[in-house]
Structure formats: C-alpha cells, structure tokens
Amino acid sequence: MKIAVLGATGWIGGTITQEAMSRGHEVIAVVRDASKVSQDINVRTLDITQMSAQDIATAFADVDVVIASVSGRAAQNHEVVAQTAAQLLQHLPQAGVPRLLWVGGAGSLEVAPGVTLVSTPEFPEEYKAEAIAQGEALAVFRSTDSAAKWTYVSPAAIIFPGESEAPYRLGGDEFFTDAQGQSRVSVVDYAKAMLDEAESAKHINQRISVAY
Incomplete structure (x- = not known):
C-alpha cells in the first residue's frame, strides 16, 4: 500500500512511519517542515493551520491510506485537531483517497456509561485540553457524512516510549485495563495496532482502543 503519514516528524507519527516502512509499504511523510525529516523517504509538505482543498489533494495524491497524527499541544491551538479531522473527511474523497486512520486520544473512552475518562477527577489537568480536543475530533468523525472510510484509534491512558512488551x-x-489495573501500551505496540488496522480494514467507521 501507499501510506501517507500526516505528522510523521512527531513522536507517535514517526513511530508509525517506521513501522509502515518496516512492513514494506510505500510511505510518504506529510509534514509542515520538510527539513525535520531524517529518514530516506518521500516527503510532501502541508500546513494544517492554513490548508485548502487543493493543498490536501496535492499532499495526498495517489495515496491508499492516510494516517493522521495531529496535536495542538506545541502551539496550544487545540482547535486545529477537530478542524483538521473535518477538512480531511471533506476533501480526501475528492482527492481520491479512500481511507483515513486517526491517532486519537484516551480521554473520550468511557469509564462508565456516559462517563468519559477526561471528566473524572483523577484525569491530569495538564492533558485535559488535548483530551477534550481529541474528543471533539471523535465527534466530528461520528457525525460525518463523508465517503471516506475512517478509523479512530485511541491509545491506552499511558502511551510510553519503548519496544513491544x-x-x-x-x-x-x-476504557479497559490489564491484570494490574493499568491502562498502558508502548508507542511501538500502538504503531503495530495502527498498521494492522491499515492492512486489515476490520474496523471501518469505528473507534477502537489499544492497550495491554
């Protein structure tokens, strides 16, 4: 497959890029700043804060799957997360791209019926804005009438550096936990889950979650 990774220079996006390359896929890194790409890889530029339908069509031309890893953390412009989801859902089908996989958040997972993780008192304050933004993006996916086949992939509450465990x-x-009552997954195993879904297309137009 030809896979474009939006946000390929980020921590999660970069790990997904490496996993896709290791599986022999043709991978395109779609980034704002091409100078930050260190791999020997096809690079296309796209600034998600000011992109048009034509920009999206150019960045993702001839691509089978887009995997988007988007965050507003660095610039504290969290509104860009849901905005990007909406624009990709609108314009990717027009560009001939059939599928969109999304690096989501854990905050919108339900700890009880109708009760999200981000709404609990224990949720860390410093991650709330980001979690809320990802919840808004999930709402965009769930309300869309786009022809794009999407999958929103939530990691565990704790996603950490490291190899497969x-x-x-x-x-x-x-929301689910392991035998020790922890919700965790390594970034490498999260990337494996993402690529497994990209290859299998088992969860079309669904949110799935990944943890040990």
Whole structure:
C-alpha cells in the first residue's frame, strides 16, 4: 500500500512511519517542515493551520491510506485537531483517497456509561485540553457524512516510549485495563495496532482502543 503519514516528524507519527516502512509499504511523510525529516523517504509538505482543498489533494495524491497524527499541544491551538479531522473527511474523497486512520486520544473512552475518562477527577489537568480536543475530533468523525472510510484509534491512558512488551488488545469505547489495573501500551505496540488496522480494514467507521 501507499501510506501517507500526516505528522510523521512527531513522536507517535514517526513511530508509525517506521513501522509502515518496516512492513514494506510505500510511505510518504506529510509534514509542515520538510527539513525535520531524517529518514530516506518521500516527503510532501502541508500546513494544517492554513490548508485548502487543493493543498490536501496535492499532499495526498495517489495515496491508499492516510494516517493522521495531529496535536495542538506545541502551539496550544487545540482547535486545529477537530478542524483538521473535518477538512480531511471533506476533501480526501475528492482527492481520491479512500481511507483515513486517526491517532486519537484516551480521554473520550468511557469509564462508565456516559462517563468519559477526561471528566473524572483523577484525569491530569495538564492533558485535559488535548483530551477534550481529541474528543471533539471523535465527534466530528461520528457525525460525518463523508465517503471516506475512517478509523479512530485511541491509545491506552499511558502511551510510553519503548519496544513491544506484550500482545496488545483491542477494545471499543469502553476504557479497559490489564491484570494490574493499568491502562498502558508502548508507542511501538500502538504503531503495530495502527498498521494492522491499515492492512486489515476490520474496523471501518469505528473507534477502537489499544492497550495491554
């Protein structure tokens, strides 16, 4: 497959890029600043804060799957997350791109019916704005009438640097933990789950969650 990774110079996006390359896919890094790409890889530029339909069409031309890893953390412009989701859903089908996989958040997972993780008192304050933004993006996906086949992939509450530790498990909207009561996954195993979904297309127009 030809896979474009939007946000390929970020921590999660970069790990996904490496996983896709290791599997033999043709990978395109779609980034704002091409000078930050260190891999020997095809690079296209796109600034998500000011992109048009034509910009999207150019950045993702002849691509089978887009994997988007978007965050407003660095510039504290969290509104860009849901905005980017909406624009990609609108314009990717017009550009001939059939599928969009999204690096989501854990905050919108439900710890009880109708109760999200981000709404609990224990949720760290410093991550709330980012979690809320990802929840807004999930709402965009769930309300879309786009022809794009999307999958929103939530990581565990704790996603950490490191190699594969254990077989990951997939869930849906419900927050789940391991035998020790922890919600965690390594960034490498999260990337494996993302590429497994890209290859299998088992969860079209759904949110899935990944944890040990």
